[in-house]
Amino acid sequence: MAQQSKQSNLRIIPLGGLSEVGRNMTLLEWQKKILIIDIGFRMPEEDMPGVDYIIPNIDYLKNKKEEILGIVFTHGHYDHIGAVPYLLEKISTPNRQLPMFASPLTKGIILKRQEDFPHQAKLKINQVYDGSKIKLGPFFVEFFKQLHNIPDNLGLFIETPLGNILHTSDFKFDQNPVNDLPTNFEKLKEIGKRKILLLMSDSTDAEEEGHSLSEKEISENLEKIFKIAPGRIIAATFASLLNRIQQIISISEKYGRKVCLEGYSIKTNVEMSRLLGYIKAKRETFIKAKDVQNYPDSNVVILGTGAQGENEAVLMRIATRGHRFLKIKKGDTVVFSSSVIPGNERTVQIMKDEIMRQGAKVFHYKMMDIHAGGHAKSEELKEMLKIMQPKFFMPIHGQYSMLVAHSQLAKEMGIEEKNVLVAENGNVINLNQKGIFIEKEKALSNYVMIDGLGIGDVGQVVLRDRQMLAEDGMFVVVVIVDRQTGRVKGSPDIISRGFVYLRESKELLRDTRKRVIGIVERATGTGGAVNWSYIKDEIRNKIGQFLFSRTQRRPMVLPVVIEV
């Protein structure tokens, strides 16, 4: 502690976003004053049933509320802003809301999301733009425009007492973006001349060779589909992929097609982005789902969510004939304009099959370049390294293998090996003019799980129980014992779910009941004090073994022993 108070080094503490995709949150600390960059969440892994999101652990900030200077947001994707409603109150003090800074669209998305949390205090967010400069304690932050797949994305140039840090945000270079200005290389080069001590750069696509596709190419390919589609076009993407949504609307207008926006998130995102001027579209372009039938098929585009096969999303409802107004029909052309997130492939395949079975033609990104990621690939990353010429380099945003690949690129670009740091969440990174290293101290950075209203109350125990219950179900044995005689009264009750189909397992149940009675009466029949917890353990173990021997399944056995 004594050491920390005298600190004249800069500390960087990633609480999320390293060795994972999502949950981005990083702290910069100088003499105990802390600047926060982004507060995002991530999606749960497959072995976390029932979990909605995973957010950063902010234990490190517990007794440091007063030292937090403020929060800067890079862009409006949930992996950068999504944990705000869960964490902001925990790091604010009753007297003041933390100063927050975001571009107009990012601000709009954060505030829109807050509407789902009506009990929270209203947020005040300061707007910043390309070129805005702010001072927060010892930090001067200059925001600069970076292209991504959502508009209004800002990189951060941060002057610190120690030197300059460049945080790229998520980014890609694009000379031909859609409805936006191309990457301003002049500006980047100007920044690069300011002597960058540390570059923190987006690693999501560091393992990919070459250069990301320009949005112009995507538009051209989408247009090819519009030219040949004989009937309706049903396009599915993410609600947060605002650039892709803009493209589809623009091409629809060009080809005289009306657009039916379907899905709550896509509707609200488009509405807000139009208000703020980030999506350009004529009002008369939009039609409602119930009116689609009033237009010739060749004049209709249905634009919705669900390219990942999400159960509740528009495309799945259309595909499974669960949508009130819209169904797949022969002649439809369905366009999946997004990549498939690992883990969703099978669901997407099943949905695609179902759509084809109903007679529609399907286009997806593997058949044609109708989707580009929002992240710089290795050639662009090298370009960024070349422009910024940092002394130190730290890859951010991505799985460990991506961070390692990015660190290789940095070495290729001439950065000394000892100046390249592959860090992990919870590392406390100490930076000074001479070196960069990881301190012994660690910040907690484990997963904090959100399930319904609970923040962090689903831990390993609850998850393990869910996994067990999912595998082989459960088996409750209720046995009533006469305190006087030690005999079981009546027949033990069995409640089981997810184990076997009970109606077809009468013999198994009968044998189980017999065994339960045997276990209980053997224990109570010895005379002396009855050890009820021993009886419960016996039922759990012996009945568990018995059920396994008969079925090779291990349901969770829960004994209820009642004395009367």
Added chain:
Amino acid sequence: MAQQSKQSNLRIIPLGGLSEVGRNMTLLEWQKKILIIDIGFRMPEEDMPGVDYIIPNIDYLKNKKEEILGIVFTHGHYDHIGAVPYLLEKISTPNRQLPMFASPLTKGIILKRQEDFPHQAKLKINQVYDGSKIKLGPFFVEFFKQLHNIPDNLGLFIETPLGNILHTSDFKFDQNPVNDLPTNFEKLKEIGKRKILLLMSDSTDAEEEGHSLSEKEISENLEKIFKIAPGRIIAATFASLLNRIQQIISISEKYGRKVCLEGYSIKTNVEMSRLLGYIKAKRETFIKAKDVQNYPDSNVVILGTGAQGENEAVLMRIATRGHRFLKIKKGDTVVFSSSVIPGNERTVQIMKDEIMRQGAKVFHYKMMDIHAGGHAKSEELKEMLKIMQPKFFMPIHGQYSMLVAHSQLAKEMGIEEKNVLVAENGNVINLNQKGIFIEKEKALSNYVMIDGLGIGDVGQVVLRDRQMLAEDGMFVVVVIVDRQTGRVKGSPDIISRGFVYLRESKELLRDTRKRVIGIVERATGTGGAVNWSYIKDEIRNKIGQFLFSRTQRRPMVLPVVIEV
């Protein structure tokens, strides 16, 4: 029925393998005599917790045991032979085991697997080879060699009273296979001249452009890794990918490395294949895991299962330091020589990260062509169509979208649209000289699930319960009611798992108990007869709602009401 007995058409009944990958089983029926091709299983989908495998529904064969002529197997992969131990007894009669035909390696793998089912009768399988001809009732079957990624794979040329059917088995064309003869195009062309009425061809890679990679290219790339790897090489693949295993052993011998085979399935597969002559290797090449440390790192290859991130497989145990003798160390080179099955990407990524974190270098198929699938891509499929010149075409083996893609290729190759049939499992396909069509009659073809010892006893009800239990856990309420007074005795017992962490939810439990007592005593307090099932319903509904309002979770609420 009258119609069927007079049938002079051929009926084809796919019970599995269409609109899915795996579970291949097809029936050919002529005047009630039935030939079975393959009896495979598939892996469960993600929303089927606890399920081990899915096998075909053979209800169609129920009262037709006497009409089954026999079974021909194409090759030894489990999606073609895996359901034998579950289904064979059900279609055999006490008097005779069905005649079965398989190549020596396929036979070896089937018999090896039977060892896990010691109670079943010993199987007798007739060996067939490239060029073998057999007669089964009205069917003459000629087996011909097809290359795949397992040796001893046989395609089927089937003469029927109606005309000739060609079944490709899984296949790819390879002019430069490893330790095997190249595709015999002369032979295929000779068969093509025999007038093929119907071609049934493998569609797994019909959506892929171009030509599959030759195994020779894979070998060359693997050799590149052997040349530069400074320390041990740890190679992971499937136990069933015998060709890849052969390659790695051969290259190891060439570069003077010993091979440590790890994992039960890979060991037994290699052992059997060596005995049968399908894997060529010197005895002294192999070393044991405990002896690996006695050799210089640069002379060692560890070859095991686990390229899919399977929890219990060798690579995962090595990566998580759970293996008794082997751990990752700096200087190791880990080679993932298999593609990643959809659904496994995240697990593989996590394992890969863990391996890199421990200092090993990782090569996988996205970085370098060190794996090729075993299936023909579109150019090869067109070549097959060109060679066989069938009148009718029916794509088999693959998801619906793959079947559709393959049917497009057939049309491109000049097959009349009306002669191309995309069928589904359970269709009864009627073929005659003039046409091919789907009959109204359907065979059952739904999933039959294997869980432990149970065949088909896990149905939709049990699965839905497991899914519910996994999402939000369960909540058992045990309440004891005095029959005389209608009052609740003591405090209701609550047993919950997978819902919330009970120790931290005391208030919630207290409020729940209060409500349970209220519900019960309101119902019993009215005088008159007590409706116990009404009380249970009330507890289920009201407590469910209450828990949801407090947590936004929906555990399965199970009331136990006991009168004393």
